Amino acid sequence: MKIDPDSSADFSAQIAKAIRDAIVAGDLMVDQRLPSEAELAEQFDVSRPTVREALKRLAAQSLIRTQRGATGGAFVNRLRFEDAYAQAVTTSTLLLSMNAVSFDVACEARYALERACAPLSAARRTPDHLATMRAEITRQSEPGLSDEAFCASDVTFHRALVDAAGNPMLSYQLAGAVEAMQPLMNMITFTARSRERIVMMHQNMVATLEARDALGTEAALAALESYTRDLGHTVVAERTNRKDRTKEKTA
Amino acid sequence: MKIDPDSSADFSAQIAKAIRDAIVAGDLMVDQRLPSEAELAEQFDVSRPTVREALKRLAAQSLIRTQRGATGGAFVNRLRFEDAYAQAVTTSTLLLSMNAVSFDVACEARYALERACAPLSAARRTPDHLATMRAEITRQSEPGLSDEAFCASDVTFHRALVDAAGNPMLSYQLAGAVEAMQPLMNMITFTARSRERIVMMHQNMVATLEARDALGTEAALAALESYTRDLGHTVVAERTNRKDRTKEKTA
DNA sequence: ACTTTTTAATTGTCTGGCATTTTAATGTCT
DNA sequence: AGACATTAAAATGCCAGACAATTAAAAAGT
Incomplete structure (x- = not known):
């Protein structure tokens, strides 16, 4: 998963799209944990706030849920009816x-x-x-x-x-x-x-x-x-x- | 529009909900400009990154669009079919x-x-x-x-x-x-x-x-x-x- | 009157940090 | 050994401040 620094779209929108596509394609399974915000930031070579904005976008669509704490993180959500x-x-x-x-x-x-x-x-x-x-x-x-x-x-x-x-x-x-x-x-x-x-x-x-x-x-x-x-x-x-x-x- | 600091929900989720409700209720009209991120941060008494997370949530639902520049900002989007x-x-x-x-x-x-x-x-x-x-x-x-x-x-x-x-x-x-x-x-x-x-x-x-x-x-x-x-x-x-x-x- | 430059406002992004929550490991006492 | 308290670590939630990029309007210049 990569993003294009020259694209006109926001980084956060690009990152959200990349993760969303991975979910829709089945590369990320239900209840699977995403990398931590810090790790995602490193992977996409952006800062943590930018990653967070991307995750909030996905959360708004009920595609992921987040948990705090030691074993917390962002998890692929089972989309319910x-x-x-x-x-x-x-x-x-x-x-x-x-x-x-x-x-x-x-x-x-x-x-x-x-x-x-x-x-x-x-x-x-x-x-x-x-x-x-x-x-x-x-x-x-x-x-x-x-x-x-x-x-x-x-x-x-x-x-x-x-x-x-x-x-x-x-x-x-x-x-x-x-x-x-x-x-x-x-x-x-x-x-x-x-x-x-x-x-x-x-x-x-x-x-x-x-x-x-x-x-x-x-x-x-x-x-x-x-x-x-x-x-x-x-x-x-x-x-x-x-x-x-x-x-x-x-x- | 107010948020509850004691609520279990994230600030950004609460702020997004407040704005979303205002849009659905018709208090914010199509193409109307929202206050700038800095103003919203002051209104809700949170930091700008938190406001931004809320706005990204709304953008993910196509409820708002953002424009950069002097006359930019977040605008209520006409939801298209x-x-x-x-x-x-x-x-x-x-x-x-x-x-x-x-x-x-x-x-x-x-x-x-x-x-x-x-x-x-x-x-x-x-x-x-x-x-x-x-x-x-x-x-x-x-x-x-x-x-x-x-x-x-x-x-x-x-x-x-x-x-x-x-x-x-x-x-x-x-x-x-x-x-x-x-x-x-x-x-x-x-x-x-x-x-x-x-x-x-x-x-x-x-x-x-x-x-x-x-x-x-x-x-x-x-x-x-x-x-x-x-x-x-x-x-x-x-x-x-x-x-x-x-x-x-x-x- | 037209063009260019400057300025101001606004979003986009980064750095660094602290607070809070939750689990796991560790230690302590019975 | 087992139960309970303490501590440590990892993760998200949140904040402050700053700089970059973009855009339109205002100012300046021709």
Whole structure:
């Protein structure tokens, strides 16, 4: 592993890339200890702070972990689904908020993904999954529930639906998308939505899952998507009207 | 923004989290300049190297970029789909290689996701998408093509299928999964697979897309999944046989 | 008015050091 | 011999101060 002193990139970025490539290529195995910071500094012919910056970059991606003490050091981290999941949620959230992704586009992507696991969920759902979903439905029916709590319960419900597919890779890909987009959508629509109607749709989903009726689950998701999009349009239209009225006043 | 000196977490991790939270919450806008490293060091009451480690963590997630010079500094980065996409591919690749995800699980997830965009792709594909896919099919039919090139062309083909859905958020979510899993699957199956048969399936997909036949596209994808899984099982079975024979010899 | 030079601000890097944490070795007492 | 306390060593975490490199703006010169 070498770095190029003439490259325009920072040393720390180059060193991080070299180590990352070694991990991805399998040259560094899980739980294997990297050389100490002092040794890495000597190997790459840079100072210790520079090596540390490189290691922090890798730590930010959960590729390594560090331990202090005599037998401490930096170790290749076994990337867990939860770690990757947390990063995916942050990334998706920022992608949505920074790229002017329209409500329709986000909504479409979210439900397209969720429908993808409906057949698997219908086939493999366990009583546990159904129980989780029913518990969340009960919660969502409580009259005094705050909007935040309703939103959180909504996420848990859909997460259970995704997990029912019994495929961790699919859960990772989908849950990131769902969790990132759900709050955004709830934020937009919670002023106008009818909790009663959403709860009914959720109940319908659980019923179709229990009956292992994949098409029914897909239909229920499609209905929820349709309702959510209508809500979104209503909210957007109202905001536009408000703006227009404000303009008229100032004009 | 404050950090807790008694926390078990590193200062640099705490500072990175504080800034990251500010970005996610929208307190720091895109292209906004952060205070200089020296100012941040004073604000958080730590040294400059510690601040730098925090900034490198954020840079590793493409949340900020840095510029040198008089008007330089750290700026909130507009997270682009491509940046997020590259990270997703790395993460997915490591998740697959580090978590003993079975061939079946990976295969199932990949095709479930890809089928999710079939209806949208059928509805919105443009002549451009069809042309890209046909060009890749032509390439895949070349007799002297290396396995690596065939694999790369396969990725491009499926990427076009995903992009045809015309939803960047969906493309981001799917393309990461497809690109991470395709090479893995090709690696496993390329010894046994029939390029001719795969090309035929690809042609079928293009035809159904051109006809805007969503169900047909889904069926073609299901057929490809089925074939891929059979291949996977064959390869795994052969490997097991080889191992058994080796055991018999040594015994 | 245009070009060149200087200056200031900022990140990138290095040196050297101290503090803290953790394990292993050593010593001491029962 | 075994249990416990002490010490030593290794490693990361953190800091202070400095210099180099880069860049844009300000100043100076033509």
